[in-house]
Amino acid sequence: MSRKIASHYALIDEELQPNIIIEVDDNGTITAIDHAVEIDNRAGVEFYPGILIPGLVNAHCHLELSYLHHAIAEQTGFAGFARAIGQVRGNYTLEERLRAASSADATMWSEGVAAVADIANDSLTLPIKGQSKIAYHTLFEVFGLATRSTDEHHRMAEQSTTSASVTPHSTYSLQDGIFRQICQTGDAPLSIHFLESDDELELYHHRGSLHEWYERMGWSCDFLHYGTPSKRIIESVPATRRVMLIHNCKATREDIAMMDAHFRSGVTWVVCPESNRYISGSHPPIELLRSMGCNIAIGTDSLASARSLSMLDNMRLIEGVPLAELLTWATLGGARALGMEHTLGSFAVGKRPGVVLIEGADLHTLSLLASTTTRRIL
Numbered sequence: 001m002s003r004k005i006a007s008h009y010a011l012i013d014e015e016l017q018p019n020i021i022i023e024v025d026d027n028g029t030i031t032a033i034d035h036a037v038e039i040d041n042r043a044g045v046e047f048y049p050g051i052l053i054p055g056l057v058n059a060h061c062h063l064e065l066s067y068l069h070h071a072i073a074e075q076t077g078f079a080g081f082a083r084a085i086g087q088v089r090g091n092y093t094l095e096e097r098l099r100a101a102s103s104a105d106a107t108m109w110s111e112g113v114a115a116v117a118d119i120a121n122d123s124l125t126l127p128i129k130g131q132s133k134i135a136y137h138t139l140f141e142v143f144g145l146a147t148r149s150t151d152e153h154h155r156m157a158e159q160s161t162t163s164a165s166v167t168p169h170s171t172y173s174l175q176d177g178i179f180r181q182i183c184q185t186g187d188a189p190l191s192i193h194f195l196e197s198d199d200e201l202e203l204y205h206h207r208g209s210l211h212e213w214y215e216r217m218g219w220s221c222d223f224l225h226y227g228t229p230s231k232r233i234i235e236s237v238p239a240t241r242r243v244m245l246i247h248n249c250k251a252t253r254e255d256i257a258m259m260d261a262h263f264r265s266g267v268t269w270v271v272c273p274e275s276n277r278y279i280s281g282s283h284p285p286i287e288l289l290r291s292m293g294c295n296i297a298i299g300t301d302s303l304a305s306a307r308s309l310s311m312l313d314n315m316r317l318i319e320g321v322p323l324a325e326l327l328t329w330a331t332l333g334g335a336r337a338l339g340m341e342h343t344l345g346s347f348a349v350g351k352r353p354g355v356v357l358i359e360g361a362d363l364h365t366l367s368l369l370a371s372t373t374t375r376r377i378l
């Protein structure tokens, strides 16, 4: 049976348009998008008060860290957070970790998430993601200055029950050879933690807390000759590679211009405002990214550094951006980053993006309120 679904507004062509009826078939594929009047009182039309959007795309998550919910204090700063994760990680059983991941997956689905770019360091959560109704792309993350091989990561990616690939963690946590090798192998999207704090740039100038930590541990870096994290990426990653840059809090106009000039297939600037608030109180450079016409997506990061995996909570932390634009980042922005825009991310005939209802928004000013929620309709 096909369904006709309508609301006060629907996100169509990156705008919030009134008087829209979305028709879907049994499989959830959109068969028609109609403009009509008096849609709240039509036979055969399900009318929901609020705003209809396609399924959300969470462009940065670490589902496997869900068991660390409330385990790490807020606002300890970048180095403090990294230290704290190391201290509490061993305190949980396998069962507790699996239960937390499973519950986080179920919550994301019910809140309307259709796809997730999920960072993983092991295979633990693969059975959960494989059975989930959410489309996961698992990025097996290579991490550690002493790491010399990616064989295990590639083996996990090949055996993955979700679509999967291998990615470097960041520009400060991998030596030169292995970073280049990962970036120059295959064509799946990369997801690189990027300029979350000043320490990442300072390291290249032999100062700052990351540099001091490495000195104390006796660890050396063979990649500092690149000069900056941005230059390292440009000189290591082919221009044709699709790349998601995560956080970007300290990215400057020069960094953004350099990346946009280099990557022909486009960079997605993924912002995780709740994680930034939680760890350090810093903010993603929203206005700068907007003014430079960047493809922006939204990620929740993990429950180790967020009170929730709610895309809506993250959107609420971004001020001064029109709701339609914000919702486009949270849907199409992430779908583009993952190469899933042909099926997900927007309402268009032939796509199967899911239908999500935003309830309790201010429909006069078209803005989110503290009490606004999202709920899956389809």
Ligand SMILES: [Zn+2]
Residues within 6 Å of the ligand: 060, 061, 062, 119, 193, 246, 301, 302
């Ligand atoms: Zn992350």
